[in-house]
Amino acid sequence: MLRIRRSDDSLLCQDGQKVVRKPLGSLGIARLQGWTTDYATAVRSRNADSLLAIGQNIADFLNDGDGWLNGCLKRPGPVCLEIEASADPDDGASLLLDVPWELLALQGRFLAADPHQLFLVARRLGASETPDEPEHGDLAVLFMAAEVEGQHVLDYEREEAAFLDATQGLNAHLAVEESGSLAGLGLRLKQTRRWEALHLTCHGDLGETGPFLALETAEGGLDRVDAGQLCALLGDETQMPRLVFLSACRTAERAESGAARFAQALVRAGVGNAVGWDGSVQDGDAIAFAEVFYGELAGGRSVIHAAAVARRKVLGTYKANGNEGDGIHWHLARVYLGPRGGGALCNPSGKPTRPFHRNPADKAYLDKTNRRVPVATADQFVGRRRPLQAALRAWSAGSAGVLIQGMGNLGKSSLAERIASRLDSHDVVVVVERYDALAVFNALVAALPETEQAAIAKAYEASIVSDPASLKLVVQKLLKDPFSGHGGTRPILLIIDDLEQRLDAPKPGESATPFKTPDDNVIFGALIAAFCESQRHSKSRLLITSRYTFALRDAQGDDLAARLTVIALPPMDPAQRAKQMRTAARLNGRLRRPGADPDLDQLEGRIRAAAGGNPGLQEILTRPLLEMGDRAAATRAVEAVEGYLISGKAPSEDSAAQEFFQRVSLEALRAMLTLTEVAQLRAATLFPLEVPLTVVETAGRAAGIDCPDQAVERLQGLGLLDRYQGPGGRLEAAVNPLARPLVEPLSATEQTFLAAAVVEKLYAAWTNDDGQLSANAQAVVLADLALIAGGPPEILKKAIWAGVYFLRWAGWLAEAEALLYHAVQSFNHLGDKHARATAWGQIAEILVTRAKMDTALHIFCEEVMPVFEGVGYERERAVTLTKIADILDSQGKTDRALCIYLEQCLPVVQQMRDLSTLAHIRLACAKIRLKKSGLQNNEAVTIVSELSESFDLFCQIDRLDYIGKVGLELGQVLAKTGQIEEAVRVLEQAAEAFTKLLNRELVENIRTLQASIRKPSE
Secondary structure (H helix, E strand, C coil), X not given: CEEEEEECCEEEEEECCEEEEEECHHHHHHHHHHHHHHHHHHHHHCCHHHHHHHHHHXXXXXXCCCCHXXXXXXXXXXXXXXXXXXXXXXHHHHHHHHCCHHHCEECCEEHHHCCCCCEEEEEXXXXXXXXXXXXXXXXXXXXXXXXXXXXXXXXXXXXXXXXHHHCCCCCEEEEEECCCEHXXXXXXXXXXXXXXXXXXXXXXXXXXXXXXXXXXXXXXXXXXXCHHHHHHHCCCCCCCCCEEEEECCCCCCCCCCCCCCHHHHHHHCCCCEEEEECCCCCHHHHHHHHHHHHHHHHCCCEHHHHXXXXXXXXXXXXXXXXXXXXXXXXXXXXXXXXXXXXXXXXXXXXXXXXXXXXXXXXXXXXXXXXXXXXXXXXXXXXXXXXXXXXXXHHHHCCCCEEEEECCCCCCHHHHHHHHHHHCCCCEEEEECCCCCHHHHHHHHHHCCCHHHHHHHHHHHHHHHHHCHHHHHHXXXXXXXXXXXXXXXXXXXXXXXXXXXXXXXXXCCCCCXXXXXXXXXXXXXXXXXXXHXXXXXXXXXXXXXXXXXXXXXXXXXXXXXXXXXXXXXXXXXXXXXXXXXXXHHXXXXXXXXXXXXXXXXXXXXXXXXXXXXXXXXXXXXXXXXHHHCCCHHHHHHHHHHXXXXXXXXXXXXXXXXXXXXXXXXXHHHHHHCCCHHHHHHHHHHCXXXXXXXXXXXXXXXXXXXXXXXXXXXXXXXXXXXXXXXXXXXXXXXXEECCCCHHHCCCCCHHHHHHHHHHHHHHHHHHHECCCCCECCCHHHHHHHHHHHHHXXXXXXXXXXXXXXXXXXXXXXXXXXXXHHHHHHHHHHHHHCCHHHHHHHHHHHHHHHHHCCCHHHHHHHHHHHHCCHHHCCCCHHHHHHHHHHHXXXXXXXXXXXXXXXXXXXXXXXXHHHHCCHHHHHHHHHHHHHHHHHHHCCCCXXXXXXXXXXXXXXXXXXXXXXXXXXXXXXXXXXXXXHHCCXXXXXXXXXXXXXXXXXXXXXXXXXHHHHHHXXXXXXHHC
């Protein structure tokens, strides 16, 4: 164990019992400050090349005079370095903690990169004590991600998946807190003390008083949570997680104001181990680090050891990618230890594990008192964060109540329960099964203090039985007094679940669904009116769940239904569907690594696709796999749903899917529609994803509907058209996937007519303020519609290029190729030769990646080149010729390739002064000559010239990877031609490049090569 601490004006460097004093003085302090400043500058500017020099300078300081560090590294085994400070470090100790010790480097390589001798670094606050012993043989982690609306989107779903992949088979358990809020986290921490680790993923930054975490308010806004607030939430030593990992930018970074740091504050609060980032870290590096880190922890490794292994892994990725892209932030993670920190969090071989698989007897209920309405447990609940926040926002804005509306089995009751859990200061009153006035009144009375129940029941029960309309005044009195939330009283959350039970069967021609009886009108009108008129006096809240919106007016004609805020519950997106399936598998002990069972992966993919984002249907289809591992039963169930999606007819054969179709009568929904509503629903099937509501109405108008807004509203009210909220609060809609089979598919002629009507509106909605179309799934949809419509040409081209870019970036090459073939046909019809040739060129590039060289070459020569022969296409022609030459070279047709490079590509590239392409051409030509005849037949001079020009050009544009590669090639050629000094010089430049790229193996190869070159001449 190596320890470094500051004492007065010196550093005390300890190796075991031996302590060496290194005087600092003003010069030494300036060096410490300089390393920290230089490091911060390098991180902000992404100047990775300077990191090695900083690490070498730190090592030189530790070796100064006595070679202390070199001596410590000679012993075999891991090297563990602890930077020590008091529990409340002063400015001098803080200066030492700020130094980026993770960068320590010797002889041109980082210690962290050593594949044999692991380099561990930690910063300990307080005197070291015996580490806490693990309590269990398994690792339990509570994960929460916060993603404030409007911020850069975090890839936290992939971070969760990475944890599950890394810990598969290692007795590790991940629970997810979905709220993203401080209050939600506090509630979850109080529910159990089993968590070894708390992992928070969010944005973070520095404010006026120091660093903060960007958590979410209950309503979804920004909540700047400082270290003090988080520490206060963690509880005492018996409840506090032993590790807190803050996967947020700048959570370990020192505020310029000198305010307390997050990680240090957590340690001072009693957390044994804290991990944070000393700068803004890119998502990919944070995820890669966490994946390795938790895999090591679950195997019984210490936090400091796990961090070292993860750091080395990410550094290896950086070495493979050069000085760009993945791995560039390998050095940013900081480990802080308290006095008893540093030990393992679990002991797989010596401690008992806990049963984290779900017990079938463990259930959650919306009505907990009476154990009615089963809902998803906190562990089972997935997603739905935005609808939950929308409900809380609606009440804050003064809404009389919230109506959660959507198709059956979408999880409305489960969402209501999660909302109730957020309102922990409210007593929950659930009305379900019985909805008469007396049942409602009795449910309210049961929520009163026991001392008041008898008096209230005696005073009002008789009048409510004889006159249900009197319920309004009674409820108002209760809301303003015992349920007001003022003066020591507790407010209520009144939940009316499954309201559709009291709605009449929807009929064609209705704008909204009416209630079954006059009494229903009176009862529910009384409740809504009572909450409306008590808003200013009571903190109590009204929440209703229903499959349909409804019509409800009072005696004066006031639209009481309009007083409610409708919160739509759309289908889950693909990420949430996958997360629901992973969560269910984990809770049932059937989680496996992706790819471990391809056949089961395919079946699960079919289940997710068939369920269409309906969590209830997905649960039903998955149940045979989870409970019995019965693939045949699951296959029969998913085939039944797939059959419905094709035919629109509910399955009649016996399968698990029948349970869903018995609950949700989709065919009955079709009978509820007028011909106009059917036409609008058919028109909306043109869109495979959500689009602006105005575009849906435009499609309806093109389909011959006079008032499409009314038809759209009715379809939404029945749950057939799902509501979404787009950028800036824009209203959007999409046909529910399970509703698509209810109407006849659009004919090709209808698709063409409707697409022509909406393309320009969609383009206007999906471009940014600069008129740019983003490369995303929307661009692909727009491209498809523009192809169907046959234009307009400019929109068609922009959508094609953006859509193809997105598909190629996502790795969906088959889809990109298919889109391009359609584009070729469309551009040919439009007479746009340039766009057609460009599309053919992209098809050829995809074919090259599939090693279909002959077909690609034919396309380049016959479809692309003839178009680019004309004036004004010089650059396109040169680029295409280069690709042709690349293919010919790969096929062994080196003479033709060399001729194209030199005679057709080179003059254009030289004229354009495209240095990168010119360097590549010179390199390609030299390699062809080397393959053909080597250094014989007077080719040596030309090869040296071409390689030298390529090397010089890459040096000019600072391409370290090619400086190394070309330098290594050129150095060997120079040596073989007798130019020894020049060969050694070039190889030295190549070695410097590979040193910066952390490619130790190639550096050693070059050193060996230099030695062999020098030896004959000595």
